[in-house]
Amino acid sequence: MTATRVSVATAVLLLMLQAAHGAEAPAGASSCTGCHAAQAGVGAMRALNGMAAADIADKMTAFKGGSTPATIMDRIAKGFSAEEIRALAAWYAAQKP
């Protein structure tokens, strides 16, 4: 029995506990669907569910840095750190489109 096995077991347990009440979204994620409808084709903005994580993270980072023109995302992206952007991107990539 190694420490690794214990931590793997703990991680699995944690995942099971999370799954039992639905994986929790990272901070800020729940606000996005106010504009980016979960269902594709609703509204004017692209649905984020199922987008590649790298794609979301690259776009958010470019909006934040001002290298991509934007109407509103340049302002919103400035509210999130690089780490928070990675967490948002990973979470939306894992959601069913």
Place this chain on the structure above:
Amino acid sequence: MTRASRRGFLEGAAAALLPLPAIAQGAAPKVVVVGGGFGGATMARFLKRASSKIDVTLVTDAATFTACPFSNHVIIGLREMAAQQFGYAQITAEGVTLAASAARGVDAAKRTVSLANGSTLAYDRLVMAPGIEIDWKGLKGYDEPASEIMPHAWKAGEQTLLLRRQLESMEDGGKVVMSSPATPVRCPTAIYERASLIAWYLRARKPKSKLIILDAKDTFSQQRNFQNAWKELYPDHLEWVSLSQGGGVSSVQVPTKTFVTDFDNFDADVANPIPPQKAAAIAQSTGLADRTGWCPVEPLSFESQLIPNIHVIGDAAMTGAMPKAAFAANAQAKVCAVAIAALLRGEKPAEPRLINTCYSLVAPDYGISFAEVFKPANGMLVDVEGAAGSSATNAPAEVRAREARYAEGWFKAITAETFG
């Protein structure tokens, strides 16, 4: 580590993660949500999504909800009221129980809500999303009968249609007067959107007419964008009178549709006073509001700072920097739903981030926006530094048109998420 000690370790880890609260051991936890607007309807739906085990009851006496965003388009005849109305069929299909009655009182000690239909609902957690009511003592001379002559149209519905009919029947050459109160009020930016769209209507249909806004403020959100657009689009049709220019209205006189300021009287052909507001009556009578008239909440779970086990979201809540708007109510509801699910499991809610976006239409094809990101600090929600801001003041027409389309897209997305 032995097998026994490993099991002990895992059980210990589980216990640390999931201390069982009393309610988790018995019947399904009960959450009652009062109010069926953007806050309450989103709340009921997302609570059920956060945990299907929670027994969720949505209390609303309206069979359909009438949305305020885009109701300024209804006033100028560009949109019909049916496009503003949403039902609860999808929400009940997802397992939420609908109590089609008005909440009349709350017994916070017994944790019960009494309804107008005579029934009583018990709760483990109560969510109040009752919205605003007009502060009838806030503007001298303005009471409920007066609002039938001088409609406020600040709650979408019959008032919206009354203002529309008055504008339609006004002679060309008439004068429309609006008054704007001090903040905080529901969606203050929508006052300037309304003024803009009425000016657009006058320019197109009744070009000898004019709109005047008498304001209790000297500054407002997106002021430069609005004022630049007014100069460009409505130089002859819209006049803004700031507080320091004498815009503060001290009273209104109903028969003559007169706005009285310290310096002058403004007689209107169509009068649209936006009166001061406060949290709705049920929030006041429950004791959730403080001297400001609004309900202070703590920023992780929106639990009342005054009464435990009751959460307040949407326009009635006082959160710090978040404005009273549909986007904000919907964003708060989703955070609050996850927080309540955590509290019912005996866990501490996670630290949230919330976004608010307010779109305003200065003309049907000319949109501007203000966006903010919020985080908890010092017991309230504050702006994340650097993230708050308006649309660029020098944006070309193509960008204004795109923001107008995005505004409509936002309305479709948020109403689909809330009701659809």
